[in-house]
Amino acid sequence: MHRSRLGGVIIDCQTEDLEGAAAFWSRALGLPTRPSDSPEDVNYVRFETAPNDLDVELQKVDHPSRVHIDIETDDIDAEVRRLEALGAKRVAQIRDWWVMEAPTGHRFCVVTVQTVNFAAEANRWE
Secondary structure, eight states: OEEEEEEEEEEEEOOSOHHHHHHHHHHHHTOOEEOOOOGGGTTEEEEOOOTTSOEEEEEEOSSOOEEEEEEEESOHHHHHHHHHHTTOEEEEEETTEEEEEOTTSOEEEEEEOOSTTHHHHSEEEO
């Protein structure tokens, strides 16, 4: 048994001005940015959301700008297999998460748990 749920909305930006993009989206969404000193976050800007809200991030990318979702799970391998059984395909593993593609062509990521009340709010899969 494992759990998963919609975890976040990621705004992919093909830009050289991540700070400018973050300033726009911060004002547009009414969400302040959350600073990070982690070297892994160099291409990301996270926004402040309530503890149980969706994670909202800005990501600097090399592909055309778009928005994608993250599905958070307590068992990445099991969730990836479940989604493959529904017709999704693995695209690439990045660090500890997977980029997947839905049968509709949409890209999304399967990531580790990000939210505080994950266990209480996530779907249970046998």
